[in-house]
Amino acid sequence: MRSRVQLLAALILLSTVISTACSGGQSSSSTKNGPEKPDLVLGTLPIPDAVAFHIAKSRGFFAREGFHSVRTETIQGTGPALPLLKNGQLDVALINYVSAFTAQGKGVVDLRIVADSYQADANTFLLMTPAASTAKTLADLRDKTIAVATLHSICTLTLEVALRIHGMTAKDVRLVEMPLPNMPGALAAGTVQAAWMTEPFITAAKTTDGAKTLADMASGPTAGFPIAGWAVTSEFAKKNPRTVSAFQRAMAAGQQIAASDRAAVVTTIPSYTQIAPNIAKVITLGQFPLTLSATRLQRVTDQMLEFHYLDQPLNVAPLLLPPATTTPTNGAS
Numbered sequence: 001m002r003s004r005v006q007l008l009a010a011l012i013l014l015s016t017v018i019s020t021a022c023s024g025g026q027s028s029s030s031t032k033n034g035p036e037k038p039d040l041v042l043g044t045l046p047i048p049d050a051v052a053f054h055i056a057k058s059r060g061f062f063a064r065e066g067f068h069s070v071r072t073e074t075i076q077g078t079g080p081a082l083p084l085l086k087n088g089q090l091d092v093a094l095i096n097y098v099s100a101f102t103a104q105g106k107g108v109v110d111l112r113i114v115a116d117s118y119q120a121d122a123n124t125f126l127l128m129t130p131a132a133s134t135a136k137t138l139a140d141l142r143d144k145t146i147a148v149a150t151l152h153s154i155c156t157l158t159l160e161v162a163l164r165i166h167g168m169t170a171k172d173v174r175l176v177e178m179p180l181p182n183m184p185g186a187l188a189a190g191t192v193q194a195a196w197m198t199e200p201f202i203t204a205a206k207t208t209d210g211a212k213t214l215a216d217m218a219s220g221p222t223a224g225f226p227i228a229g230w231a232v233t234s235e236f237a238k239k240n241p242r243t244v245s246a247f248q249r250a251m252a253a254g255q256q257i258a259a260s261d262r263a264a265v266v267t268t269i270p271s272y273t274q275i276a277p278n279i280a281k282v283i284t285l286g287q288f289p290l291t292l293s294a295t296r297l298q299r300v301t302d303q304m305l306e307f308h309y310l311d312q313p314l315n316v317a318p319l320l321l322p323p324a325t326t327t328p329t330n331g332a333s
Helices: 002-033 048-058 078-086 097-105 154-165 180-189 201-209 234-239 241-260 262-271 294-306
Strands: 039-044 069-074 092-096 111-119 125-129 145-148 174-177 194-198 212-216 226-233
Touching: 039 048, 039 078, 048 092, 048 111, 048 226, 048 241, 048 262, 078 092, 078 097, 078 226, 092 097, 092 111, 097 111, 097 154, 097 226, 097 294, 111 234, 111 241, 125 154, 125 180, 125 201, 145 154, 145 180, 154 194, 154 294, 180 194, 180 201, 194 201, 226 234, 226 241, 226 294, 234 241, 241 262
Parallel strands: 039 069, 039 092, 145 174, 145 194
Antiparallel strands: 092 226, 111 226, 125 194, 125 212
16 A cells, blocks of 8 residues: 555656646747747837837737737937937837937947838928918028927938928028927917928828928938838847847738738727827828838938938948848747
8 A cells, every 4th residue: 555655656746747847848948939038118109100019019929929018118209218228228119210320320329220110101291381371392481480390300301301402401491399299280370481290290280270281301312211110229139139039020020011001000000199090091101111221221321421410421231130030939820
């Protein structure tokens, strides 16, 4: 009887050891091949540029790649986000290329771009004038006040490119910073004579106050201009290569949907912005690039150098991380 009890105890112990070993092996494999940081903190803005991320998150693409959570923090822009990336409060951030490359050129931060996000298209960024304006071209805005979201940014860079076509520079107009939501009201009140606007404020200004389009800020030399992407610091990329790859795969899946399914985009945008569903249906959207192209992004730094946003040439190729094209075999289907 005693020997049978001992045998039973031995079998139970062996079973426990085997179960623990198997469980431990799975956990070890998951830790080894999954993201080093399964809980990600991401800085983003409530704008259409970020819609592919929200599509990816809502459809479980991040969970599929082994992330336990992806927590978002609303940032005020690229400038305020960069210190948060450097000190580790953010792991990844949505950045606009002009501000990011300005900081990179000054040595403020060493960034790595991991995914493209948004690219200008016709009528996505417009210079708007009040309904009563008599201006026909940018030349008619000499000595006038123009509202821009931020100075020394994508707003002012594209505007300067357009001004040069009409024989002018930024010194020939008065540029004032103004939050985008305030621009339609400022135009209607006559506080400014023109405003660099994007959606949904373009549609709001047109439908509410009859504002008019004076010029497309993404045409001619700036047609198809790259606007925004997702970035990490070089240090984060070096320490967390599997995390970066997993993020890239999840984002690529979301970006593919954003690029091919407008219905998915317009139904997602109201879920994280203040854009109403009826407005989301009619706004003009930019493009959602499927590749991270050094040639395309080099256009940005070349224009920045030409208009003295950079003091010296900046080669973007070393800043772009190659895409992750495969999913680890231990990942979820």
